[in-house]
Amino acid sequence: MTTTADEFENHRPRLFGLAYRMLGSAQEAEDAVQDAYLRFSSTERASITHPGAWLAKVVTNLCLSRLTSARARREVYVGEWLPEPVLTSDGTLGPLESAEQRESVSLAMLVLLERLTPTERAVFVLREAFGYGHREIAEALELTEANCRQLYRRAVRRVGEPGSRFEAEPERRRKLVESFIAAAREGDVTTLEKTLAADVTWTGDGGGKVSAARRPIEGRDRVSRFLVGTRQTFLAGVEFSAVEINGDTGMAAWSGDTLLSVVAFEVREGVIVHARAVLNPEKLDFVRRQLARA
Structure with missing residues (x-):
């Protein structure tokens, strides 16, 4: 007999993927999914005709409530704010078989989604990442179908057409990141610069917990000097490895058993155009647990 917990x-995986895309935080997504379970387990089963749709509606609305307070916290966040990274090679965020699916969970996309109002974000995520029709979205958010269409169009204008920023050659991107890691490990400036676009940006998120650049660093020369200087000053004995982060090849930096940073790379036309480094230890807890199990 199938229990409530089993059902x-x-x-759970689909609900976590939904909550994570909505919140940009793995820990908050876990909390939202757990709250949904408590509501599910305390609701008369006969009143739930379609559990999947019912749970998606509950999680979406729980996330909408959380987004308001989350944005207030981000306004006083120390330095640049980035989403929490998630290891995706274990299927945590579901199948990522296309460029569009990978882009939907990339740190680049999650940062863009911060431009949207909470309701616009919900409409966009349900439509693009989960294939909901406008009628289904309207039912989940208790809005009119016409309003949902308008919200979706507005969201697309703000973040761009889906699939427009993600190169479709994963093997090429993986080799590029591996070249970057090798050059960073050796302090090879010449090779390092070859992996970077002329207008590359490096964004670090230390959250005031650890040392990190408070503002984005822009330009190939400045980013290269920053990375080499950081390696010489802070990264003696640090190990770098390639990992699949948010749907694409990224980099993890370890000092012994301590995860120091996870870096997600945005690649375009064969070079890195943006690197987003998460160093805030509080934001690394989820991915650290994932990597420990890998």
Whole structure:
């Protein structure tokens, strides 16, 4: 006999993927999914005709409530704010078989989604990442279908057409990142610069917890000097490895058993155009646990 817990577990991965895209935080997504379970387990089963749709509606609305307070916290965040990275090679965020699916969970996209109002974000995520029709979205958000269409069009204008920023050659991107890691490990400035676009940007998120650049660093020369200087000053004995982060090849930096940073790379036309480095230890807890199990 299928228990309530068993039934919920069948939906958990999809619900976590939804909450993570909505919130940009793995830990908050876990909390939202757990709250949804508590509501599910305390609701008369006969009143839930379609559990998947019911749970998606609950999670979406729980996330909408969280987004308001989350944005208030981000306004006083120390330095640049980045989403929490998630290891995706273990299927945590579901199948990522296309460039569009990978882009939907990239740090680049999650940063862009911060431009949207909470409701615009919900409409965009449900439509693009989960294939909901406008009628289904309207039912989930208790809006009119016409309003949902308008919100979706507005969201697309703000973040761009889906699939427009993600190169479709994963093997090429992986080799590029591996070249970057090798050059960073050796302090090879010449090779390092070859992996970077002329207008590359490096964004670090230390959250005031650890040392990190408070503002984005722009330009190939400045980024190269920053990376080499950081290696010489802070990274003696640090190990770098390639990992699949948010749907693409990224980099993890370790000092012994301590995860120091995870870097996600945005690649375009064969070079790195933006690197987003998460150093805030509080934001690395989820991915650290994932990597420990890998």
